[in-house]
Amino acid sequence: MTNLKAINVGPVLVASELGRAMAEVICDENADAVVTDRGSYLRILVPSRCTLTRSRLEAALQRRIAFPSDLEPALVSFKGAFEVDSERACWHARGSE
Template sequence: MSASDGAGVGVGPVLHATPFAQAVVSVIEDENEHVLVQDEGAYLRVLAPRVCRLSRAGLEDATGTAIRFPGDLEIVMSSFTGVMQLTDDGAVWRLASEPSVDPAPLAGDR
């Protein structure tokens, strides 16, 4: 993803490379298009153009365990790019120029 391919600027989390973070990446890849994952060794940088979504329901499906938002995601997320919205139902990273997005509908959108 680069400015030259029209995808725009990427937003998303920077995660400590753990098995839980791998599950987060997998769900983000399932719930978003054109996701770029940069493996930085100890960290995984996840970027999606303009808006990056992560649903709690999707993460629970992927891990088979109950997930608590806020809480469980922040343990592995060391940083992020963009503006972050976090609710009990999900997380959204977006460009500041993008309108707010409600992550709740994500579970049914997959």
């Protein structure tokens, strides 16, 4: 049986204003987040579950954001299962919903 806590998940983001703000908020909301800066993109990995809330992202950017549509330009790829609604984006290990 696989230990779900050992599986890292999270987004790969364009290193834009939006992508960097998303990375900052993800680090604030997920204590174990690790960001690898590859210049043009940011890889973020968090053990088991990675969350991003709209309200915190709006506060970081100081403007309104619509989930999921406004996330799409920054979201290049991701690892894990991805779920998003109007308030929260979540990447999680499959089977840990």
